[in-house]
Amino acid sequence: MKISKDTAVTLHYSVTEANGKPLASRETTDYLHGGYGNTLPRIEAALEGQEAGFRVTLELQPEDAFGRREAALERSIAKKDFPPGVKVGGQLRGMTEDGREQIFTVMKIKGDQVLLDANHPWADKALKFTLQVGAVRAATAEEIQHGHVHGGHGHHH
Ligand SMILES: [Zn+2]
Incomplete structure (x- = not known):
């Protein structure tokens, strides 16, 4: 077929x-x-x-x-707003600034900030x-x- x-x-x-x-x-x-x-x-x-x-x-x-990386899909959020146990490489569901629901990957923990990225890894x-x-x-x-x-x-x- x-x-x-x-x-x-x-x-x-x-x-x-x-x-x-x-x-x-x-x-x-x-x-x-x-x-x-x-x-x-x-x-x-x-x-x-x-x-x-x-x-x-x-x-x-x-x-x-x-596609290309979109800066709008990167976010930085205070570590205190996360549940304990947030780890680099982990994923969580959240909203982009324009209100779209996205899966974010935890990229980096820098001081009291957590850097998130919802761009496709490829x-x-x-x-x-x-x-x-x-x-x-x-x-x-x-x-x-x-x-x-x-x-x-x-x-x-
Ligand atoms: Zn089906």
Whole structure:
């Protein structure tokens, strides 16, 4: 079966930075193809019309991957406002200054301030994706309604 709108695609992938530093190795995901925002548009474009077994390597600039860092997604908050046990590398849910809910990563603890960052960890990076299509099937009506794939390496709920 060829990949087209409303197919469920099992994708094996590895990701490195442009300099070869590995970011993800031999991962598997199931995604709903056809502009549902499950994966990057450039990846969907490269896979459109392909079948199981297809392999491709894509080199994407930050603009085509996870974008540029936004200073608005960095925040600094008084340590006393945090629950005890806040650690560098930990994550917590909060609001950006313009009121969007975001997951922030604790970047640094500096004196009595905690520096938080809600930018995607791969923002500002040129990325090399190595992709292999594992399987392709028609999505179910429920998957199309939800906008994601169920079971396997997809959503469980
Ligand atoms: Zn669902």
